[in-house]
Amino acid sequence: MVAAVLYCIIPSEKKIGLWAAALFVILAFVNLLKTTKKLSIDPQAKIIIHKNHLLTREAVYRFDEFEQFYVLVGKYLLITMDSTAFFIFNKGGREIRVPMVVGLFGSRKVQNAINEVSDIMNIGEKQ
Secondary structure, three states: OHHHHHHHHOOOOOOHHHHHHHHHHHHHHHHHHHOOOEEEEEOOOOEEEEEOOOOOOOEEEEHHHEEEEEEEEEEEOOEEEEEEEEEEEEEOOEEEEEEEEEEEOOOHHHHHHHHHHHHHHOOOOOO
16 A cells, blocks of 8 residues: 555655665565464474464474573663564584564563463473
8 A cells, every 4th residue: 555655655756666666666565575474382292383474484393492582672771672582403413593473672572482381391490
């Protein structure tokens, strides 16, 4: 919609209208692909299935390849802007980071997701 408005607003003799419209179409396509991300955890088979977007193949990781969780926090002027949790797997001697969840303006959502996944994978402290 933004692309169509840009194309109509900017006079046709200026080629920037066509380029701006094309740029917004590409950005919209990239964001649409991000909505097709898939992350599944199968506790019976002890596998995690990750698919980054519609155009990529599924990757399967076993629970025994799991090493740890990694949390990346972005701060600006002491305000947490975002935090991202990753699975860290050791597959064939290579470290692979698989994004799990992204939280905006805090890290509570990320910590809750790590706690829930730890329970599903049956890892952590036993009481």
